[in-house]
Amino acid sequence: MSTQGGFKLGGLLGVLCLTLLTVGCGQQAANTLTVLAGSELEDLKPLLPEIQAGAGLNLELRYSGSLDGAERLVAGEAVDLAWFSHGKYLSLLQGNRVISQEKIMLSPVVLGVKESKARAWGWVDNPNLTWRDIAAKAGSGELRYAMTNPASSNSGFTALVGVSAALSAGGDASQPETLDQTALKNFFKGQTLIAGSSGWLAERYIAESDHLDGMINYESVLMELNRDGKLQEKLYLVYPKEGIITADYPLMLINADKREAYQKLVDFLRSPGFQQKLMEQTLRRPVIPQVKLSADFPKQLLVELPFPNSLEAVDRLLFSYLDEQRIPSHPFFVLDISGSMAGDRLNQLKTVFNNLTGMDQSLTGQFARFREREQVTVITFNDEVQPQRDFQITDPKTQSQDMMQLREYVNGLNARGATAIFSALKRAYGLAAQARQNDPQRYYSIVLMSDGENNAGISQNDFLAYYRSLPEAVRRIRTFTVLFGEADTATMTALANATGGRVFDSRKVSLSQAFKQIRGYQ
Amino acid sequence: MKRSLGLLLSLLLIIGVGIAIYLSVQEQMGNRSKITVHGLIGSEKEEFFKDPRVLAALQRLGLTVQVEKAGSRQIATSFDLKLYDFVFTAGMPAAEKIRRDRHLNQFYTPFFTPMTIASWQPIVRLLVNNGMAEDRGGILFFKMAPFLDAVKAQRRWKELADNHDYAVSKNILITSTDVRKSNSAAMYLALASFVANGDNVVQSDADIDRVMPLLEGLFLRQGFTESSTEYPFEDYLVMGMGKSPLIMIYEAQFLHRAAAGDGGITSDMVLLYPEPTLYTKHVLLPLNEAGARLGEALTNDPELQRLAVEHGFRNQNIAYFREFTRQHHITAADTLTNVIDAPSYEVLERMIQRIEQRY
Numbered sequence: 001m002s003t004q005g006g007f008k009l010g011g012l013l014g015v016l017c018l019t020l021l022t023v024g025c026g027q028q029a030a031n032t033l034t035v036l037a038g039s040e041l042e043d044l045k046p047l048l049p050e051i052q053a054g055a056g057l058n059l060e061l062r063y064s065g066s067l068d069g070a071e072r073l074v075a076g077e078a079v080d081l082a083w084f085s086h087g088k089y090l091s092l093l094q095g096n097r098v099i100s101q102e103k104i105m106l107s108p109v110v111l112g113v114k115e116s117k118a119r120a121w122g123w124v125d126n127p128n129l130t131w132r133d134i135a136a137k138a139g140s141g142e143l144r145y146a147m148t149n150p151a152s153s154n155s156g157f158t159a160l161v162g163v164s165a166a167l168s169a170g171g172d173a174s175q176p177e178t179l180d181q182t183a184l185k186n187f188f189k190g191q192t193l194i195a196g197s198s199g200w201l202a203e204r205y206i207a208e209s210d211h212l213d214g215m216i217n218y219e220s221v222l223m224e225l226n227r228d229g230k231l232q233e234k235l236y237l238v239y240p241k242e243g244i245i246t247a248d249y250p251l252m253l254i255n256a257d258k259r260e261a262y263q264k265l266v267d268f269l270r271s272p273g274f275q276q277k278l279m280e281q282t283l284r285r286p287v288i289p290q291v292k293l294s295a296d297f298p299k300q301l302l303v304e305l306p307f308p309n310s311l312e313a314v315d316r317l318l319f320s321y322l323d324e325q326r327i328p329s330h331p332f333f334v335l336d337i338s339g340s341m342a343g344d345r346l347n348q349l350k351t352v353f354n355n356l357t358g359m360d361q362s363l364t365g366q367f368a369r370f371r372e373r374e375q376v377t378v379i380t381f382n383d384e385v386q387p388q389r390d391f392q393i394t395d396p397k398t399q400s401q402d403m404m405q406l407r408e409y410v411n412g413l414n415a416r417g418a419t420a421i422f423s424a425l426k427r428a429y430g431l432a433a434q435a436r437q438n439d440p441q442r443y444y445s446i447v448l449m450s451d452g453e454n455n456a457g458i459s460q461n462d463f464l465a466y467y468r469s470l471p472e473a474v475r476r477i478r479t480f481t482v483l484f485g486e487a488d489t490a491t492m493t494a495l496a497n498a499t500g501g502r503v504f505d506s507r508k509v510s511l512s513q514a515f516k517q518i519r520g521y522q
Numbered sequence: 523m524k525r526s527l528g529l530l531l532s533l534l535l536i537i538g539v540g541i542a543i544y545l546s547v548q549e550q551m552g553n554r555s556k557i558t559v560h561g562l563i564g565s566e567k568e569e570f571f572k573d574p575r576v577l578a579a580l581q582r583l584g585l586t587v588q589v590e591k592a593g594s595r596q597i598a599t600s601f602d603l604k605l606y607d608f609v610f611t612a613g614m615p616a617a618e619k620i621r622r623d624r625h626l627n628q629f630y631t632p633f634f635t636p637m638t639i640a641s642w643q644p645i646v647r648l649l650v651n652n653g654m655a656e657d658r659g660g661i662l663f664f665k666m667a668p669f670l671d672a673v674k675a676q677r678r679w680k681e682l683a684d685n686h687d688y689a690v691s692k693n694i695l696i697t698s699t700d701v702r703k704s705n706s707a708a709m710y711l712a713l714a715s716f717v718a719n720g721d722n723v724v725q726s727d728a729d730i731d732r733v734m735p736l737l738e739g740l741f742l743r744q745g746f747t748e749s750s751t752e753y754p755f756e757d758y759l760v761m762g763m764g765k766s767p768l769i770m771i772y773e774a775q776f777l778h779r780a781a782a783g784d785g786g787i788t789s790d791m792v793l794l795y796p797e798p799t800l801y802t803k804h805v806l807l808p809l810n811e812a813g814a815r816l817g818e819a820l821t822n823d824p825e826l827q828r829l830a831v832e833h834g835f836r837n838q839n840i841a842y843f844r845e846f847t848r849q850h851h852i853t854a855a856d857t858l859t860n861v862i863d864a865p866s867y868e869v870l871e872r873m874i875q876r877i878e879q880r881y
Contacts, residue, residue, distance in 0.1 A: 088746050100591075103756065242691055246761070259590065289759040289786035303690050304765040306745030310881055 032058040033261055036072065038084035039063045040154060040198050040218065041249070043282055050277075055268040057261055065196065065517070066154040071363040073097055073254065080255040081262060085154040085218070085247035092311040093363075100259070101250040102266045105275075105284035108246040108302060109158040111145065112222040112235030113214040123238055127300070131166040131240045135183045138190025146193035146205045147216040151318050151367035152520030155198040158245045159216045163187055164317050165305040166242035184325045191327065194443060196520025200502065206230050208500065211476070218247060220283040223296065227283070243303030248287070318367060323396065328373035330435060330442045331522045332428045335413075336450040336484075338382045342415040345451055345485060348511045353410040355512050356519070358398030368519040372396045375442065376406065377431060381424035382417030383456050388431060421450050423457030425479065425495070426466055433474040444477045445522045447515070448495065451485030460491060464498060475499070480518045482506050555584035559812045561608040562601055564705065565591040565750040566772055567804065570833045579825045585816055593749040594705035598623060608813030610806045612751075612772070613705035615712075617805035618867040630806040630817035632827070633835035635774040636858055637709045637802060639664050639696060639794040640755065642763040644687035646792050651684040655794060661855045664768075664794040666717040669694070674736055679767065688767060693743055697754050697766035700747040702878050705802065707741065710770045711873055712864040713800050714740055721798075724865045724873070734876050741877055751775065759786050768794075772802060773854070777834030781850040793853075798860040804835070 042063060044051075052059055062079070064072060070090045073082055074097070082090070082098070085107075090096050111134060118124050121137065137143040148156035167187070169178040193208065195201040198217055202225065205215045209232055215222065219237060226234050251269065253262045268274060275286040279294060286293070293299075308314050335349060354360075358369050370376060374393040380386045391406045428446050436444055454460065467475065478501035481492040485507075496503045502521065506514035563571065570576055571589045580587055592601065594611040598619040603609065611617050617629060641649075646662060649655035654668045672694045680689040701707035715724045718733040741747065748754055754769050759779070773793070780787040808814035820826050831842040840857070847854050864870060 092746075103753075106761070243764070246765075285760070287756065287760055290784055292785075302762065302764040303692065304761065306692075309742065309744070309746050 031056065031261065032060060033080045033258055033265065034060045034062065034078075035081045035083055036069050036077065036079045036254075037061045037063050037082075038066050038069060038154060040066075040085045041083060042199065043224075047277070047281065051265075051268065051274075054271075054274065055261075055265045057265055059265075065152055065520070066157070067152060067364055067367065070096070074363070078255075080253075080258040081265075082252045082254055083249065084252075085249055086158065087250040087252055088307050089157070089311075089314060090252075092309075092314060097254050098252045099256055100253040100262070102270065103248040103287045104251050104266075104269050105249045105278055105282070105287060106246050107218040107220040107249075107284045108239070108244045109155050109162065109216065110219050110222065110244055111214055111216050111238045111240075112225075113143070113145075113238055114209075114233045115236045116233065117143070117213050118236035118238070124236060127241065129238060129240055131163055131187070131242050132183060134238070134240060135163075135167065135187035138188070139186025141189070143190045143213050144192040144211065145190050145214040145216060146195070146201050146212055147191050148195050148198050148201050149520040150321055152196040152517075153198055153201075154247065155201075155217050155221075157318075158247055160317060160321055161307060161314070162243070162245040162305050164320075165245075166240065179320065181320075181324060184320075188321070188326045189441075191443075194521060196517055204500065208476075209233065218284075223283040227296075237298065239298065239300060239302060241303070243305040245305050245307060246302070249284070322367070323372040327441060327443045328375070329371070329522045330375040330377070330432075330439075330444050332377045332379060332432055332444075332446045334379045334381065334424050334428050334446060334448045336382075336419060336421070336452070337380045337386075337413050337415045337417075338419040338452060339416050340419075340452050340485065346413065346415045349449070350411050350413070352512050352515045354407055356515065357403040357407045358396070360512070360516075364516055368516040370396060370403070370406070375435070377428075377435075378406075378409065379424055379428055379431070380413060381420050381457075382415070384420055385424045385427045385457070388427070418456040419450060419452050419454055420457030421448070421454040421491075422460055422463035424448075426458060426463055428479075429467065429470060429474065429477065432477050433470060436474060436477070443522065446477060446479040446499075446501075447482065447518055447522075448479055448492070449482040449484055449511075450487050450492070453486075453488045454491070460494075467498065478502075478521070480504060480521055482511070482514050482518070484511060556586070557584060557812050557815070558586040558588060559607045559816050560588045561590075561606050561610055561813065561816070562597050562603075563589045563591050563610040564594040564597075564612040564804070565752040566612055566706075566775055567591075567610060568752070569778065570830065570835075573829065573833070575832075576826065576829050579823065579829060580816075580819065582825075583815075583819050583823065585819060587816060591750070593699070593703040595619070595708065596703050596749065603809055606813075607810055608806055608808050608816055610804065611705065612804055613709060613802050614805060615708055615864060615867050615870050616705045617803075617807060619871070620807055622867075624809075626807050626809070628808055628814060628817070630808070630821050631803045632806065632817070632820035633830045633837040634801045634803045635772045635835050636799050636855075636861070637706070637713060637796060638771060638773040638776060638799070639796055640758050640769045640771050640776055641767060641792050641794055643790050643792055645763060645767045646794065648679075648682055648685055648688055652682045660853055662792060662794045664796045666714065666796050666798065669696075670714065670717055670736065673739060688763070690764075690767075692767075695740065695744055696768045696770050697744060698741065698747060698770040699751050699754060700749050701741045701874055702881070703749040704751060706751040706770055706772060707747070708870060708874060709800060709802055709864070710740070711737060711877075712870055713796060713798060713862065715865060715873060716798060716862050723863055724869055727872075730869065730872055730876065734873065737873065738877050738880055742880055758791075772834075773836075774834030777847070777852055777854060778832075779834075780852050781832065781834065781846065783850070795855050795858065798862045799858060800862050800864055 066084050074093055074095050123129050150156040150160035167180040167183045202221050222235050225231050272290045275288055275291040279286050356369050370393045376391040377388055379388045389409055393402045395402050432444050479495055479499040480501045481496045481503050483492055483505045493503050504514040568591050594616040597609050597611055598616055654665055656663045677694050678691050680691055698707040698710045701711055714737055715733050718736050719729050755771050755775050757765050758769050776793045806817045808817050827837055828842050831846045836843050
């Protein structure tokens, strides 16, 4: 009898809730979903109105890098759903908050090679082509490709896991001791353009394809470039024999209260009509068998390589890439220590370098810090350019001699005087040119941070004239500019554009955050 | 005048009380027969509970069922069961774990399904040529013993003899779910443990010590595994044999899809019966009376029993199953003879914990 009463009360409450939902907050809260989305999903923007209408929901998308997004979820950011190109790394993290997940679309990460090269190398319609063959071509310097940084972006990360599995004795990437480090080092010798995001990587590839031979990216991105005719030369997509790893874009429920709305969204996204459209417009593969792969896609067998089963194994792959396999990096940091930097601003800058020398123990921090084999040059400036300091990182531990020296140096900086931006940048290019000549097997980049306008030393035009006089290989060294304080946005943007770099606005995030992002491009 | 007013008032009162009683009885009866039941289910039963025919049959019995899905073993550990009226897991071991943890007595087993392996025609040819599978009267059987030998020797697909279609360097393994989270993987472990133990149910710690080195590899060497059986089966349907040549699934998943005739199962896709195999019982644990009503309905209502078969499940009534396979031209083993028992709940838990420690 008592349970009967219980059910009755339950039913009454149910009716009450329903009434409240339809009358009150229903339209607003229940139908609006906040989504933390990977930046690789930005190409879905044109489809958003249709998705919202179809599912009867409002979506508020916040875009983020993949590792950054994982960190924000674990830190407890209030969000209803998360949507990344894959969720395996996230699901290996403790406290990932994922309640449910459904795959929405598929795209393998593959290599696109200029058609002329693919033909010359016998890679066209070659079912026996292996990652080993690709590694050999990269090692010999014939294959120069663009690929994102695996510690910042999912396409690079997926490629790293796949290549590691293919180039290991055990046939999977879960045992780092079986990795073929020589083959992997050869493979990454070809990584001529590194970026923190797959979208920016594709943009730069279009602009700089004259000195690149290919790009590693999602199949969908490569096919779209071919379809839209943005390339001087089409890319031939290579699916090596050992296999690839496919991104499956899981839509993940984070807020349990939004389960019903989540289900509506999943049902719409996975409906045959929308899956067909998704395939046609974004060139991603469908996840339901009712929608058949269109003729745009190659029909061959896609061997899927295993993904590691523990966070430890994945992290070891990433550290092995950063510390051993990739071309070592040599960043030049050009830092403003003029009078306006005094006080809090200089302290923020010091925090940046404390973090990069290992004090930031967060998920993103541990990958952004300076790595083994890295050469770091710091050039400070005020009225004039100060003598540069070089630091060779042989031991990346937080308390190592190398890291401590770098920390002590930056912590000892004082701010005073005027702002000679262009003289400092000219010095950086001069030093980088010299370093490059002595050691061409490094990845060179420049970071320029200033909180104001140039008011000492040479002018912008003087600098640009000098830059144009440099040999082509040196001109390809990019300058990443950081907007800070009252930085001159127009000048900083022009500098980044002129050198093929990118602007990072620290005022929207934080100075530390901006530098962390830039680390993905070094 | 005064009197007639009194009479009128009395009359109104009587009518009012009458209406009130009538409404109350109506309400009582309505509540008794119409309830909403909220439960947690293993993902493999989601389509059953979404089927309009099932929903209608349940409505007829006054039941509106709302479900959320989760890995059967996850249900045991990661959910607040106070929020639900029932849980409906796959497999006795998971049900047993919940029963013990939550001190529940009652349970229903409205249907069951054998563990099977989804594969592909070219793979099956390869397996038959290498003595790992056998065609007996049109039904394909997967031989666990030679398969385990191949796993033990860490053989790869490309090393198999007479191999023209799948010379891939991946290890010979069956794709399963995460054994820490999902019942189908636990069932796979149960049946592999029987074979690894010389065709005996694993019982003692000594047995466990002997079989685990081999069995750990079945799961750890797969790399990342998913938490619920629908995911690898979904991949099977859309990603082809390059993703997984062999996938441990419930027979019901394959049969239901084949009967749907929606192009999901193509002529290239094949179902293999492992030898030996075991049954997964789908166990409904009621958490209150509402849940119990659903358990009764699923077990006793002929229409719901028939619909369960339409979803590929088997139950006491083999006639339903035969009619279903005949109607949809599906090749399925009519009765299975080589069916073993799972190890006890404690033993299976200990084996799973051993694997868990290795992650």
